[in-house]
Amino acid sequence: MRNNSVLYYFIATCMVAFCVAFFKSDDLMLPLRNWQAMKFLDQSKGYQAIGKLKSTQGQDEDAIKTAEKAYLLAPANMTIARNLAKVYYKVDPIKGLDHWENIIKMPGATLGDRIHLVNLALKGATRPNERSQNQKIRLNSERKYFLEVARRQLALLSKDHRFRERREFQMTKAEYLAEVGxxxxxxxxxxKLRAKEDGKxxxxxxxxxxxxxxxxxxxxxxxxxxxxxxxxxxxxxxxxxxxxxxxxxxxxxxxxxxxxxxxxxxxxxxxxxxxxxxxxxxxxxxxxKDSDERNRVISKCASIFDLSVDSDLVVYSNWLGKMGQMEVLLEVLPLSRASRSEDLFKIRLAALANLGRFEALEIELEQSNVLQAYWRYAFGARALSASRKFTEVKIKLNKLVDAIYDDNRKVIAVCKWFAESADEPSLCYILEKLSNDSRYEIFCAEGLLRHRGATAKLADIQKWISILALDKPVDLKLQNVRLYWALLSQNPTKAELKEWLNLSNQHLAHAPNDLQFRITAGLALLRNDLPIEALSILENAPGKAISRPPWKLTRPAWTKIYAVALARNQRTEESIDLANAVAKRSSSRAETIALSAIFPSGHKQ
Missing domain, CATH: 1.25.40 (Serine Threonine Protein Phosphatase 5, Tetratricopeptide repeat)
Incomplete structure (x- = not known):
């Protein structure tokens, strides 16, 4: 009996040792992790195929969740990394582009990856303008970001003899040149390329x-x-x-x-x-040409769908909305039909909002219970906002924040909806309410920068960028952005200016051709009363022509900094000409006010 007990404990000890060794061994666990990662990759592709990129329900799987799980298990797998960047780009082009920039630093990155990144940046830069003026300001800011990504990547590629003469690089460079004017x-x-390929x-x-x-x-x-x-x-x-x-x-x-x-x-x-x-x-x-022809085309479109199927009706209704056919949309999607699906009901309410029928919207919200409570608050706030009932809007938005607070998927879905609805005041109110919670601090900082960056005060922009920079301390570009906005402060100490100058020089040493880094260094030199050195940094880029900006077409605030450098170097006529060329182009409110305060003489010496 005693021998049996000894044998039992021996076997148990061996099993425990084996399990510990198994799960601690990379040789044994790596294949298992890769296998699980590929399963998540297949699931992500499946969700993409049916259009389920991001679920509004926290517990539901979707293309992004499964892509992220696959990436966590196998971050070095290029196929998995590309898939995550792809789904990110579909939902948020800026986030997707940021991930693509990480991919091209991976050992398995190819020229195709680099060219694809530039093409995505150019695609983002050419997105159609939206109707809201605030959105146009925001899109213009995003366009500059996309074009800067494309310029930076092409400048890097142009330095490498392996890529410089490749057809793919020359094609993409031509598209970039066309896009920047x-x-x-x-x-x-x-x-030249067409003549070389002779139509092949x-x-x-x-x-x-x-x-x-x-x-x-x-x-x-x-x-x-x-x-x-x-x-x-x-x-x-x-x-x-x-x-x-x-x-x-x-x-x-x-x-x-x-x-x-x-x-x-x-x-x-x-x-x-x-x-x-x-x-x-x-x-x-x-x-x-007339209503009969329009009705014929609309009927022709309807014929390619089975409108008894919710998913088909969603696509058809969205097309009608995009084409501005709101009255037809409401006929196709009566309340009785829309009330059977949350997605359809949201489309109907959006059509009512676009037609300005906010009273009807509020009535239908009361009559139907298909929407979850938080969506009812969102649409209710949208209706009240349009009716300029701002006190009641805040009450609804406060209830909305309380309803979505504990579910980040709901937060993201609601914020995206308000952005697409062009109700930026309500969106920014939500972001500000959530920004004090550490879970949402970064998300809110990104959102407020994107939607209020053009009009916000300098102190707010500095605060939001500091939050993002602290989250990514190794992101040199982000640290440089933070430094740029710090240099726009009106009353820094001499010690701060000296510290910022040293820091800008350190940044520039890592990326001497990057326009953003040169602008920051130039501004730091100007603020330290070193105009000759500032002009040298701004004018003399060590790279090729593609890294030298056309100053009249670049970001207006940066052009004004260059104009100041010209004026401080007695090149007054050039400074005046450049300042006049960008006078009608708008910078962000914070930059405009800050530069006017820092350099009150404008282009004068």
């Missing part, structure tokens, strides 16, 4: 078409149309891409209804997606 050079670059590369032809259309010279637009029509008559993805490009043509030379119908016939030969069909239907609706 240099279409002549861009066109010359792409025409449709991607080069498509880039030529985009640049030619942006140039908007009649003969170039006609050449682009002719080339696109030829490509559209082919098969496969190239034909689909060519047909998509006709949306750009339509912006500068509206297509005739017959041309659009011809494109629809060509599109149907290539097993098109619903999105591609809707794109052409949008063009056809845009050129409809």
């Amino acid at each position: 240099n279409p002549e050079t861009a066109l010359a670059e792409i025409q 590369d449709p991607l080069i032809d498509l880039i030529f078409c985009r640049i030619a259309i942006r140039f908007n010279r009649p003969e170039l637009v006609e050449e682009a149309k002719s080339l696109l029509r030829k490509l559209a008559e082919g098969d496969g993805q190239t034909a689909i891409e060519a047909i998509r490009h006709f949306s750009l043509v339509h912006l500068v030379r509206p297509l005739a209804q017959e041309e659009i119908v011809e494109l629809q016939v060509l599109l149907e030969k290539n097993n098109p997606s619903v999105v591609d069909r809707l794109r052409l239907l949008s063009l056809e609706l845009d050129v409809a």
Whole structure:
């Protein structure tokens, strides 16, 4: 019996030792982690396929959650890292771009990854303008960010002989030049590539078409149309891409209804997606001459869906809303039908809000219980805000914050909805209410910078950027942004100015070609009464021409700093000319006030 007990304890001890060794051994655990990571990757791709990028319910899985789990298990796997960046970009282009910048630093990064990052940045820079003036200010700020990312990456690529002469780099560089307002050079670059490839590369032809259309010279637009029509008559993805490009043509030379119908016939030969069909239907609706034609196009669109299925009805209703057909949307989506689905009910309420029928919106909110309480508060606040009942708005928003406070998914969904609804005062109120909680401090700082950065006080901007910089102490670019805004302080001590100058020099040593770092260093030198050194830093970039900014087109506040440097170096006429060139372009309120206070003489010596 005693021998059996000894044997039992021996076996148990061996099992424990084995388990400890198993779970502590990277050799044994790594395959298991990779296997689990690939499972999460497959789930993420599945959620992307059905459009479930982000769930509003904290407990539900979605494309982002599963992509993040996969990345945590296998952060060095390039496929998994790319997937996470992809889903981030779909939900938040700035966050996605930030993750792509991390990817290109990984050992497995390729030229394709770098070029893809630049293309995504250019795509973000060309997003359509929204209607709200506040949103236009915000989008303009984001556009500058996207173009700066593209410029920075192209400057890095241009230094590497492995990439500099590659066709992919030259194509992307041409697109960047066109986007920043240099279409002549861009066109010359792409025409060289076209001559070299002799029509064998449709991607080069498509880039030529985009640049030619942006140039908007009649003969170039006609050449682009002719080339696109030829490509559209082919098969496969190239034909689909060519047909998509006709949306750009339509912006500068509206297509005739017959041309659009011809494109629809060509599109149907290539097993098109619903999105591609809707794109052409949008063009056809845009050129409809009367209500009969508009109704025909709307019916044609309805015919590609099964409107008894909620998911189809959601897509169709969203298309109607995008096209401004709110009355039709309300007919297609009566209250009785919308009340069966939270997504459909939100679309109906949004249509009522767009039509200014806020009383009806409030009544329908009371009549239906399909929405969860927090969405009822959100729509109620939106209606009251439009009716300028600001005291009641705050009451609703306070209830909303209390309802979403403990669920970050709800917080993100609600904030995104208010941003898309162009109700930025309500959005910023929510962000400010949540900003005192450490869980939401960073999210709120990012949101307030994005939505109030153009109009906020300097002290607020400094506070928000400090929160972000403290969260990422190794992010040199973010630390440099923090330093730039510190240098805009009106009454720093001499010791602070000296410390900031030393810090700006340290930053610049790591990235001497980066315009942001040069501006910060130049500003630090000016504030320390070293104008000769400031002008040298701003004018003499060690890199190639792509790293030297066209000052009249760059960020107005930065151009003004350069103008001050010119004036302090007795180059008064150049300073005046530059200051006048950007006089009508707006900087953020904080930058404008700060620079006027720091350099009250403007361009004078």
